[in-house]
Amino acid sequence: MTQAPIISFKGVNKIYNNGTVGLKDISFDIPRGQFLVVVGLSGAGKSTLLRTINRMHEITSGEITIEEEPINDYKGQSLRLLRRKIGMIFQGFNLINRSSVERNVLSGRVSYYPTWKTICGLFTKADREMAVRSLQRVNLADKLYTRADELSGGQQQRVAIARTLMQDPKIILADEPVASLDPLTTATVMDTLQRLNREDGITVIVNLHSVALARKYADRIIGLRAGQLVYDQPIAAVTEADLNRIYAEGEQV
């Protein structure tokens, strides 16, 4: 029996309040444990797609299911639980710069605490130990007490990944995670995501501008153009010409 997809889009449309079409009739399934890369020109809808998965953006019509449950109507506790199982990392890392690496990583655990405890920094010993383990997973255990803004960009992004590990996520969404990094640090971040995908079975969905990186890391590549799904192939079937076409044709839109 084939396993049910971890995420399923069914006829999803997203129209922003100003009338801009973000997503147009998107339907596809993401199997559990896949490393999916989303490519497309700037403005194609990649960020919009990612952000509908954790409901940072609301869809206009259609349905998204996660682990076979429709998430459209989640509120309160169900929405919090959904967001707990989905980690997200951003191009700009979104760390608290003046705080220690430990404090930043522990902040990934806040949904497990009442607000007053997190304000006072009252994290349990078990969670402090979990923070060390998360940093070990991204090869940064020696930076526990370093201030976040004293790290390189690649190290900061790995702290952001360690922070999401505190949620024990089933899915990691990465929105242009390496766009501001040089090639060497880019590799450390992408390798980290790949390791978590392969060793921990975390489903990873990454928006990338770089076709070369997409080809190197993806199990499957999907392409968006003007909010539409225009390409969907397993990596073995992806050709350079296909990818060039996604970008070239997009320019005519």
Ligand SMILES: Nc1ncnc2c1ncn2[C@@H]1O[C@H](COP(=O)(O)OP(=O)(O)OP(=O)(O)O)[C@@H](O)[C@H]1O
């Ligand atoms: N909050 C918003 N309000 C209105 N329109 C928006 C909003 N956010 C995005 N858009 C528009 O929706 C479309 C898709 O944007 P989106 O950011 O998802 O594209 P993208 O492929 O991620 O682009 P980039 O690679 O530049 O990040 C674009 O036309 C964009 O201008």
